[in-house]
Amino acid sequence: MMILFFIYQFVSCYEEIVIQNTKGLKQLDMESLKDETIVFEAKSSQYQVSILLICDQVPSFQEFEQIFNDENFGCISDWNAFDYSESSQKLMLIRNSTQNINSYSQNVKYTNSKSPYVGIFSQKYDLVTIYIYPKQSNDCIMNCKNKGECKQNSCFCQQGYFGYDCKYQGSNIFDEEYLIKLNYYYVDLESLKDSNFSIQFKKQGRFSYQCLSINPYFRKANIIDRDIIEISKEEINNCLQQGQQQLGLAKYYVIQIYQEEFLYISRQESENTNDYKTILISILSTCLTILCCIIFCVFRCYRSKRTITNPNQNRILINLQTKITNNDFNQELAILIPSIEYSAILKKHPQIRNFNECAICLDNFRQEQLVRVTYCQHVFHYKCLDAWMKKNLNCPICRSAQDRQTIKLQEKLQTAISQNTEFNPEATSQKLPVSRVYGETPMLTNHRSVGSSKLIQSNI
Helix, strand or coil: CHHHHHHHHHHHCCEEEEECCCCEEEECCCCCCCCCEEEEEEEECCCCCEEEEEECCCCCCCCHHHHHCCCCCCCEECHHHHHCCCCCEEEEEECCCCCCEEECCCCEEECCCCCCEEEEEECCCCCEEEEEEEECCCCCCCCCCCCCEEECCEEECCCCEECCCCCEEEEEHHHCCEECCCCEEEEEHHHHCCCCEEEEEEEEEEEEEEECCCCCCHHHCCCEEEEEEEECHHHHHHHHHHHHCCCCCCCEEEEEECCCCCEEEEEEEEHHHHHHHHHHHHHHHHHHHHHHHHHHHHHHHHHHHHHHHCHHHCHHHHHHHCCCCHHHHHHHHHHHCCEEEHHHHHHHCHHHHHCCECCCCCCECCCCCEEEECCCCCEEEHHHHHHHHHHCCECCCCCCECCHHHHHHHHHHHHHHHHHHHHCHHHHHCCCCCCCCCCCCCCCCCCCCCCCCCCCCCCC
16 A cells, blocks of 8 residues: 555656647646646657747747747747757746746746746657656756755756756866867866956867856857967956856856867966966066075175185285285385395305296396395395285295294394304304205205205305
8 A cells, every 4th residue: 555655646746748749839738737846858759859948928930940049939948958869858947936037057947927838849740748847946957966956946066067957077178188079178267257268279170169157058059160269358257247147057168179189288378377377487586586696695605714714725815814915015025035136146155156047937147136035045036026925925946934924033043043153163064954944945056956946055
């Protein structure tokens, strides 16, 4: 008994109407239907020869295109099911509405008319079965697919799904490198507000693109042959405004391909994307410039510190450390190492005739030229030695130090040697140890070549 009860309840929940001759317009009897929300489902014996429609008033169509382009009768039809030859067509009628609205994307007809027209149109003979389902208020035309949620007679679909029952799935075109036939690709308009959109292909292709809130029928889109898709800011805003009037509809532009070959994307970006890239490049450039400046400053500071702490790299800093400026040093050099004519040196030290070449400029000494004799007993043109001492405080030949402190120390040493010789005459015949500070080279001999390290032996 319980099984029979459930069968009875199931059978009584819908009404079945069979129409045998469907050529032309055939109207359904609505007098016995009292429900406010009704779903009509039409199933044909052939592949969609007939089309189900609901209109505000009795139409006078002769062809299918007249239904789609209708502006007089306010008709709504399930064109996607008809064009794709699906097993059935479904439409929902909601009566006693405050206004007449066609939600084409949801296949819902809102009307305040007491006797709307519900019927079948066909250009051929067909056998059609009509199923009528009463619905509760806020019910959807059927169960929402792909995790869609039914609210206020509309299916709110997840991201990337569309259609009155969320059965169509698309791919975000920004995630694709190429487009293929039979797939749907969408552009989410919420991310493109107040901006233009364009996408460039590597070569010309055959495709269509449409705003779902204006035209939700995929086979009714205009097919074009181009290599670029351009959607203006005005078109995008218009599509968004139309979508706001239809509950549950995602604000998408849908793109379809009508060729066997892949259509490769060359560039896909919007003005917003360009702005983001420009801002990102500017930020990275600024950060890189600042980083380079910091590295340069650190390098300069490090190098300056090395220069100051390394005396062999900058002799001028040594002069500053010893508090001797160039002018002061030149004056003091004239006192510590006085200039004298070369002829006077020859009279005092005749053995120097064998060494008559300046080791700095490599020119021979002339009798009247002024020369300087260092405390390590080397002879140079006075100008040559002055120029040398401005850059280097070592002897050009033996590398003995020639700074003021060392010269003073050597002067005291020579004075001590002289005093020792005066009180101890035999000390002159003894070899004195050579100073390691001055004159690290042996005494002058007749077998050393010009320019080598020599000491001029005194006759004191």
